[in-house]
Amino acid sequence: MQDPKSGVKSQTQRLVITTIPHAITGEDIVAWIVNRFKIDATEARAMGTMMVAFGYIYPLQDHKRLILKPDTSLYRFQTPYFWPAQQWPVEDTDYAIYLAKRNIRKKGMLELYEQEQYNSLYKWMNHKWDFIVMQAKEQYRAGKERKKPDRVVFDCQERAYWVVHRPPVRNIWTEYRPYGQFKPRVKSSVSIGAIVKYATTYKEHDPLLHSCLPSNPWLTDDLVLIKHLIKVECWTFSFGELLMDPRGRADFRLFLKKEFSGENLAFWEACEDLKWGAAETMKEKAQQIYKTFLARGAPRWINIDGKTMDITVKGLAHPHCYVLDAAQTHIYMLMKKDSYGRYLKSPVFKETQRKAIAPEPHRFTRRPSLSPIILRQQEEEQKAKLAASGPVDITQLCRFTAPVPHLAVYTGICEAQSTASPGLMTLPNSAACPSPISVAIDSTPASERRFDGNGGPSSSHFPSIAEASVSEEENQTPALKSRMTLSLSRLLRRGCNGPSVFASLSPKCAVVSGGGKVQPLGVEPLAQPQPRRIANFFQIKVDIPPECRIYPIDSEDEEDDSPNAARGGVKEIICPWETVTKKDGAG
Amino acid sequence: MGKDECKTMLDALNKVTACYRHLVIALGSTSDSQNLREELKKTRKKAQELAVANRTKLTSLLKDKNISKDDRAEYERLWVLFTSSVELLEVDMKRSLEIGQDFPLKVPTRHLIQTGMTGSTTTVAARAMSVQNMKYEADANIDTVDLKELETEIAQVDQMMEEMEMKVQVAPWAVEAKQEAGAELKSTVSVGNSSVGVISICEEEPKETVEGETGLMKVFAGVIFTAVLLIAGILGYLVINL
Numbered sequence: 001m002q003d004p005k006s007g008v009k010s011q012t013q014r015l016v017i018t019t020i021p022h023a024i025t026g027e028d029i030v031a032w033i034v035n036r037f038k039i040d041a042t043e044a045r046a047m048g049t050m051m052v053a054f055g056y057i058y059p060l061q062d063h064k065r066l067i068l069k070p071d072t073s074l075y076r077f078q079t080p081y082f083w084p085a086q087q088w089p090v091e092d093t094d095y096a097i098y099l100a101k102r103n104i105r106k107k108g109m110l111e112l113y114e115q116e117q118y119n120s121l122y123k124w125m126n127h128k129w130d131f132i133v134m135q136a137k138e139q140y141r142a143g144k145e146r147k148k149p150d151r152v153v154f155d156c157q158e159r160a161y162w163v164v165h166r167p168p169v170r171n172i173w174t175e176y177r178p179y180g181q182f183k184p185r186v187k188s189s190v191s192i193g194a195i196v197k198y199a200t201t202y203k204e205h206d207p208l209l210h211s212c213l214p215s216n217p218w219l220t221d222d223l224v225l226i227k228h229l230i231k232v233e234c235w236t237f238s239f240g241e242l243l244m245d246p247r248g249r250a251d252f253r254l255f256l257k258k259e260f261s262g263e264n265l266a267f268w269e270a271c272e273d274l275k276w277g278a279a280e281t282m283k284e285k286a287q288q289i290y291k292t293f294l295a296r297g298a299p300r301w302i303n304i305d306g307k308t309m310d311i312t313v314k315g316l317a318h319p320h321c322y323v324l325d326a327a328q329t330h331i332y333m334l335m336k337k338d339s340y341g342r343y344l345k346s347p348v349f350k351e352t353q354r355k356a357i358a359p360e361p362h363r364f365t366r367r368p369s370l371s372p373i374i375l376r377q378q379e380e381e382q383k384a385k386l387a388a389s390g391p392v393d394i395t396q397l398c399r400f401t402a403p404v405p406h407l408a409v410y411t412g413i414c415e416a417q418s419t420a421s422p423g424l425m426t427l428p429n430s431a432a433c434p435s436p437i438s439v440a441i442d443s444t445p446a447s448e449r450r451f452d453g454n455g456g457p458s459s460s461h462f463p464s465i466a467e468a469s470v471s472e473e474e475n476q477t478p479a480l481k482s483r484m485t486l487s488l489s490r491l492l493r494r495g496c497n498g499p500s501v502f503a504s505l506s507p508k509c510a511v512v513s514g515g516g517k518v519q520p521l522g523v524e525p526l527a528q529p530q531p532r533r534i535a536n537f538f539q540i541k542v543d544i545p546p547e548c549r550i551y552p553i554d555s556e557d558e559e560d561d562s563p564n565a566a567r568g569g570v571k572e573i574i575c576p577w578e579t580v581t582k583k584d585g586a587g
Numbered sequence: 588m589g590k591d592e593c594k595t596m597l598d599a600l601n602k603v604t605a606c607y608r609h610l611v612i613a614l615g616s617t618s619d620s621q622n623l624r625e626e627l628k629k630t631r632k633k634a635q636e637l638a639v640a641n642r643t644k645l646t647s648l649l650k651d652k653n654i655s656k657d658d659r660a661e662y663e664r665l666w667v668l669f670t671s672s673v674e675l676l677e678v679d680m681k682r683s684l685e686i687g688q689d690f691p692l693k694v695p696t697r698h699l700i701q702t703g704m705t706g707s708t709t710t711v712a713a714r715a716m717s718v719q720n721m722k723y724e725a726d727a728n729i730d731t732v733d734l735k736e737l738e739t740e741i742a743q744v745d746q747m748m749e750e751m752e753m754k755v756q757v758a759p760w761a762v763e764a765k766q767e768a769g770a771e772l773k774s775t776v777s778v779g780n781s782s783v784g785v786i787s788i789c790e791e792e793p794k795e796t797v798e799g800e801t802g803l804m805k806v807f808a809g810v811i812f813t814a815v816l817l818i819a820g821i822l823g824y825l826v827i828n829l
């Protein structure tokens with residue numbers, strides 16, 4: 001480009017006294033680019049503008065606007081030191097020195113943006129300021145050693161460089177300056193301490209760092225939300241953890257219900273819904289919340305202080321999704337400081353803790369897991385059903401709480417019954433198949449054989465057999481659900497059991513009582529979950545959407561196999577009788 | 588005293604760093620030449636010597652445990668000055684290496700950028716070396732030979748800086764500046780007396796040379812003085828004669 005013959009035509013710039021060579025006009029540049037790259041004028045102009053914008057060429061007049069004007073305005077090449085090609089970092093120290101030099105030259109009359117930059121740099125580079133002043137003065141003096149035209153050129157060059165790298169724009173941009181410049185500073189010891197604390201607290205609970213039982217959500221598709229000890233332990237870390245976990249929240253809700261302060265949590269949830277829900281219904285939601293929780297004489301009146309109430313009421317005149325933020329924070333703090341502490345000491349929580357189990361690892365058997373989309377749909381439908389079924393205490397996820405009979409309880413099978421003797425069940429299972437009536441009879445020997453291994457407590461199950469064959473089934477099924485159970489046998493057994501026993505049992509609450517009867521018999525903690533589970537097992541929702549029946553064959557077994565017990569509505573127990581046909585077909 | 592010595596040495600280092608920067612900016616442009624490369628080399632070497640001397644002095648001062656708090660604060664301030672100078676020097680050295688490699692001189696056709704600078708940088712270098720005239724005795728292939736040396740020197744400076752950081756425990760952000768904002772303007776009064784005038788371009792108004800003003804004032808003062816002398820002489824003559 002500089003070739004005297006084929007490059008851009010070079011001219012001299014004439015100033016008042018001096019003439020400086022090597023100036024080029026805009027139009028010459030454009031013409032040369034057009035010629036060289038065989039492109040049209042507009043593109044050449046754009047290319048030239050880019051060159052100027054980056055700083056390879058700088059304008060001599062109108063130096064603040066970095067564009068290429070295709071007329072007789074003059075430009076000059078920038079010295080390689082100031083090229084951006086090498087991508088050297090643009091230092092603030094250099095900029096400060098430049099501003100100081102400029103200050104000297106202009107005798108304190110800097111431009112507005114320059115003055116602002118100067119002041120801000122003085123503030124945060126204060127420790128280096130002596131150096132900057134010294135260096136500026138020295139550089140200024142050294143610059144004076146050169147001849148006049150060179151000095152002019154030098155000044156122009158430097159100025160152009162800084163126009164490129166510190167553009168003279170409005171104040172807005174100063175906010176985007178180096179991160180630490182305007183933010184309040186936190187001591188690094190404090191922040192590092194917080195990180196260390198977080199890491200040590202959550203180290204055990206992170207599936208990525210620590211082996212997660214029963215199955216690592218990063219590896220499997222299961223949305224297994226089992227409530228085992230480690231998870232429950234998480235709830236003790238912070239109130240936020242408790243609320244984020246749906247099971248925790250459910251547990252907390254139960255506790256609050258007992259304390260008759262459930263409206264706090266309900267209000268908090270309603271606020272969350274307002275914040276994150278659909279925008280179109282936002283106004284109605286806000287009004288609804290006000291009517292339900294905040295208005296005087298409201299059905300679920302929450303207790304917030306007068307100032308917050310004032311702010312909220314004022315905000316509700318022009319509602320937006322964060323209008324209830326103040327009140328929500330207040331209630332959150334209230335719950336955190338008050339209810340949370342009591343919850344952790346409450347019998348509800350202690351019960352939960354006691355029941356929380358250490359699950360066994362997942363044995364990865366091949367099965368098609370249901371797509372999360374379908375699972376989510378099922379969840380939605382369940383939730384809709386629950387919502388529709390009235391304002392009953394919604395503890396749907398917790399299999400450890402007393403199961404409400406008429407509610408569908410989607411609880412998986414609990415832990416594997418390690419007490420169950422491994423290989424015994426197959427035969428009796430198949431034996432149990434033939435007729436439903438003979439099931440009870442057959443189950444006796446089966447359970448006999450079964451519970452021989454279990455020892456004393458198991459024999460206590462026998463008297464209950466007379467009472468209801470159901471209980472046997474109940475006893476049997478958990479025992480059967482050990483790891484070693486062959487899927488096929490279980491299929492058959494359940495298939496046989498299904499039609500007869502379950503059909504008669506499903507709507508009855510006797511199931512619960514049956515479970516209840518068995519319950520006191522079991523002494524070990526293991527026995528206790530069993531009847532519960534059986535009870536749950538029997539509570540089958542008749543309105544299960546068809547898709548869920550697709551997978552039951554395998555997943556049910558997986559449920560049995562794995563201790564991934566109660567999945568929150570993800571893998572429910574399918575009505576066995578409805579899967580009979582499928583199983584038979586599959587089997 | 589130790590402090591004054593330090594200060595003078597630091598001033599010298601500062602001066603050389605500033606001149607070095609000027610020289611590096613001229614690299615690759617039309618004012619580049621054999622001489623420039625030689626100047627760069629010499630300036631660089633001088634800067635390094637000064638840096639080493641400064642370092643030893645300052646480290647010995649700082650290691651002394653029996654100094655008062657004020658003294659210590661002052662030394663820390665000087666230390667920050669020193670480190671900033673050396674950082675600047677190092678950056679310029681690295682940049683000069685890159686540009687030097689990009690713009691070789693020993694090629695049949697030199698491709699130097701026409702930046703408009705055509706003068707030589709002798710005077711700047713002379714200032715840096717504190718000599719009246721620069722002597723050029725380097726051989727023809729200084730640019731390639733010099734570059735290798737430059738690389739080793741950069742490595743040395745790097746190492747020195749690392750050592751400095753490890754050995755001397757000074758928190759740079761704890762130092763408070765003695766100068767306030769706009770301090771450079773104060774001392775420019777003396778600076779302004781020598782030639783300042785820079786002709787601005789286009790939108791900036793052309794500035795008058797302060798030189799002219801002060802010179803004028805001097806002339807004026809001289810005139811008045813002579814006039815007073817004359818009057819005194821005449822009066823004396825009259826007194827004597829009368």
